[in-house]
Amino acid sequence: MTEACAPTVNTGLRGVTVASTKISDVIGDQGKLIYRGFLVSDLAKNTCFEEIVHLLLFEKLPTAEELTALKQKLTAERAVPDALIEALKTRPADALPMDILQAAVPMLANHDSDVTDTSQEAALRMAIRLVAKLPTVLAAWERIRKGLAPVSPDPELDHSANFLYMLFGKPADSETVRFFDTGLVLHAEHSFNASTFAAREVASTRAHMYAAVSAAIGSLSGELHGGANVRVMRMLLDIGSPDKAEAYVNRVLDEGKKIMGLGHAVYKTDDPRAHILAPMSKRAGELAGDTRWYEISKILEEKGKKAFKERKGTDIYVNVDFYSASLYYSMGIPVDLYSPLFAISRVAGWTAHVIEEQFAGAAPKPMLYRPESKYIGEYCGPEECRFVPMDQR
Numbered sequence: 340m341t342e343a344c345a346p347t348v349n350t351g352l353r354g355v356t357v358a359s360t361k362i363s364d365v366i367g368d369q370g371k372l373i374y375r376g377f378l379v380s381d382l383a384k385n386t387c388f389e390e391i392v393h394l395l396l397f398e399k400l401p402t403a404e405e406l407t408a409l410k411q412k413l414t415a416e417r418a419v420p421d422a423l424i425e426a427l428k429t430r431p432a433d434a435l436p437m438d439i440l441q442a443a444v445p446m447l448a449n450h451d452s453d454v455t456d457t458s459q460e461a462a463l464r465m466a467i468r469l470v471a472k473l474p475t476v477l478a479a480w481e482r483i484r485k486g487l488a489p490v491s492p493d494p495e496l497d498h499s500a501n502f503l504y505m506l507f508g509k510p511a512d513s514e515t516v517r518f519f520d521t522g523l524v525l526h527a528e529h530s531f532n533a534s535t536f537a538a539r540e541v542a543s544t545r546a547h548m549y550a551a552v553s554a555a556i557g558s559l560s561g562e563l564h565g566g567a568n569v570r571v572m573r574m575l576l577d578i579g580s581p582d583k584a585e586a587y588v589n590r591v592l593d594e595g596k597k598i599m600g601l602g603h604a605v606y607k608t609d610d611p612r613a614h615i616l617a618p619m620s621k622r623a624g625e626l627a628g629d630t631r632w633y634e635i636s637k638i639l640e641e642k643g644k645k646a647f648k649e650r651k652g653t654d655i656y657v658n659v660d661f662y663s664a665s666l667y668y669s670m671g672i673p674v675d676l677y678s679p680l681f682a683i684s685r686v687a688g689w690t691a692h693v694i695e696e697q698f699a700g701a702a703p704k705p706m707l708y709r710p711e712s713k714y715i716g717e718y719c720g721p722e723e724c725r726f727v728p729m730d731q732r
């Protein structure tokens with residue numbers, strides 16, 4: 340192949356449009372995020388997570404009756420099979436919670452007869468089950484690994500209040516529930532991020548909902564994606580006090596390392612979700628009687644942006660994982676659960692994308708993802724290609 344015909348390699352697929360979607364838009368230069376036409380900043384102020392699930396899966400904000408019906412469905416689907424709880428009890432206590440969550444997904448599939456039903460109705464039922472059950476799995480795992488009995492879902496509680504109840508074994512106060520719920524609203528959807536792309540890629544083969552969601556959880560776990568919130572909190576703990584933040588920034592950047600929670604593949608300004616999470620982090624710190632983690636974050640943001648600009652000549656901004664870390668910490672949630680928390684929210688977006696991938700009527704119709712690669716290995720001549728038995732190599 341001549342140099343002129345050689346394919347261009349688009350690492351990271353940046354700027355490559357691979358599908359149409361009606362689910363969300365990330366307007367990177369304006370710092371806007373839109374779920375099905377609505378600004379996420381409006382949704383965060385005015386809706387609960389169940390309304391977002393309705394918006395993403397049923398393509399509209401629910402009426403009061405529709406919201407009640409969805410809440411009832413979620414309540415009915417929250418319990419997980421006993422066999423799954425027993426399987427969790429066999430896992431080592433130091434297993435990574437994202438691995439536990441990912442492994443639970445095919446186990447849930449084993450108990451769902453809809454996996455062989457290829458209709459859109461079955462896909463929706465599986466989506467609702469996953470939204471309902473993943474928090475139960477996560478809360479159960481947190482208790483099992485501490486040697487405690489899992490807490491059964493409380494049918495009287497809404498999604499977020501119920502999760503916090505199952506996690507802590509007692510009801511959370513209303514402000515904490517509201518902050519947690521807003522966190523779920525903010526993490527629910529983000530167009531073609533890596534994990535959603537993973538879900539859609541698997542769905543494009545016509546694999547079932549659980550297969551796609553399991554792949555998405557694996558993708559989300561990485562530190563460049565949803566795994567970043569755990570790293571942000573470890574970084575804050577490592578820094579320990581606000582007076583050490585600036586030195587930390589300089590050291591990390593001088594060593595050519597990354598400050599977790601800064602930077603984004605699409606946003607060229609602040610991530611709008613970070614603006615909503617930051618005051619919640621501050622307030623949650625006040626409620627917990629310790630605003631240190633918020634204060635360190637503020638200094639890291641300011642000094643990190645400045646030091647990055649000085650070194651690279653370009654701007655960098657905070658992303659969603661930056662202030663969610665200190666928010667969850669002040670709520671008393673164990674650090675390694677932060678990425679799974681991201682997953683129990685993003686499952687709403689993933690499942691909506693799987694349905695769009697498999698059933699969207701809009702043109703262009705999605706098709707099996709099958710990109711090209713540019714082969715840079717060797718081409719053998721006829722002699723060299725002759726197979727050589729093992730003992731003659």
Ligand SMILES: CC(=O)SCCNC(=O)CCNC(=O)[C@H](O)C(C)(C)COP(=O)(O)OP(=O)(O)OC[C@H]1O[C@@H](n2cnc3c(N)ncnc32)[C@H](O)[C@@H]1OP(=O)(O)O
Nearest residue numbers: 562563564565567596597598599600601602603604658660
């Ligand atoms: C939910 C989410 O997934 S949001 C993202 C969560 N991830 C993180 O917070 C991890 C830290 N951030 C990053 O790794 C990156 O900013 C990414 C992967 C999110 C996006 O970055 P990209 O647009 O792909 O840019 P890329 O990683 O190529 O970085 C471009 C330059 O900025 C630097 N850079 C990017 N992010 C950071 C950061 N957080 N700290 C320091 N330097 C950074 C890179 O080292 C690179 O420098 P170089 O050109 O000298 O090699």
Ligand SMILES: O=C([O-])CC(=O)C(=O)O
Nearest residue numbers: 529531532533604605659
């Ligand atoms: O869009 C991305 O690349 C990452 C992100 O912020 C998200 O998934 O919420």
